[in-house]
Amino acid sequence: MNPAPHAPSSQQVGIVTVSDRASAGEYEDLGGPALREECRQRGWEVVAEAVVPDEIGGIQQAIRSFCAQGCSLILTTGGTGIALRDVTPEAIRGIMRIEIPGFGELMRMRSVEITPNAILTRGLAAIVEQSLVIALPGKPQGALDCLRFVSGAIDHTVKIARRQPTSC
Numbered sequence: 001m002n003p004a005p006h007a008p009s010s011q012q013v014g015i016v017t018v019s020d021r022a023s024a025g026e027y028e029d030l031g032g033p034a035l036r037e038e039c040r041q042r043g044w045e046v047v048a049e050a051v052v053p054d055e056i057g058g059i060q061q062a063i064r065s066f067c068a069q070g071c072s073l074i075l076t077t078g079g080t081g082i083a084l085r086d087v088t089p090e091a092i093r094g095i096m097r098i099e100i101p102g103f104g105e106l107m108r109m110r111s112v113e114i115t116p117n118a119i120l121t122r123g124l125a126a127i128v129e130q131s132l133v134i135a136l137p138g139k140p141q142g143a144l145d146c147l148r149f150v151s152g153a154i155d156h157t158v159k160i161a162r163r164q165p166t167s168c
Contacts, residue, residue: 011073011158013039014048014066014131016059018079018088019138023053031077034140038147039075047071054079059091067129072158074131075147078138080123088135089122096126096133100157103134107146111137114145125150127161 015035021027029051039046048066052058059079066074079088093099103125111118123146125134132154136143 011039011042011044011154012071013044013046014063014069014071014074015039015046015050016062016066016074016076017049017051018054018059018076019051020053020085022078023051030140031136031138031143034144035075035077035136035147038144042151044073054085054087056087056091056094059088060095063092063095063128063131063133067131071131072162073154074128074133075143076133076135077140077143080121080135080137082120082122086122089124092124092126092128092133092135096128098127100125100127103150103153107136107149110149111142111146118142125157130162132157132161 015032017029017032019027019029022029032049032051036046048069048071050062052062063074076088079086104123107123108118108121111121121137123135123137125132136146
């Protein structure tokens with residue numbers, strides 16, 4: 001299935017790949033580049049990228065840094081499963097202002113139609129400072145699928161997070 005063309009929006013995006021192996025140079029980061037290309041196709045500008053190990057402090061530091069750089073949307077890939085080192089949801093919850101449950105619910109609901117193991121993912125979305133942070137799966141296709149599932153709500157959510165007037 002080919003994605004439909006996207007109307008450009010003005011998102012400033014940060015991408016955080018969470019992976020012990022990729023951050024150590026033992027594994028090629030595939031999720032970050034896949035998300036970067038998807039952002040490009042959507043007309044979003046990727047202004048910051050990082051590859052960090054599966055550690056709460058490092059994940060939080062990357063997200064906070066991207067907030068300070070003005071990223072309206074921060075996408076994380078990896079660390080959303082149930083392995084011992086999967087701590088991305090905990091990292092985000094430790095610094096968020098508010099969680100947005102509908103994003104995670106929709107990502108799981110739609111993903112389970114593709115693979116039954118999607119029920120194990122703990123992807124979520126939250127507002128950190130004035131940025132929308134979306135925690136996506138580590139597998140590139142899973143990250144892209146989940147981003148596409150929730151993409152219709154991103155612009156409106158960012159406007160609210162940035163306290164901009166909306167039409168609703």
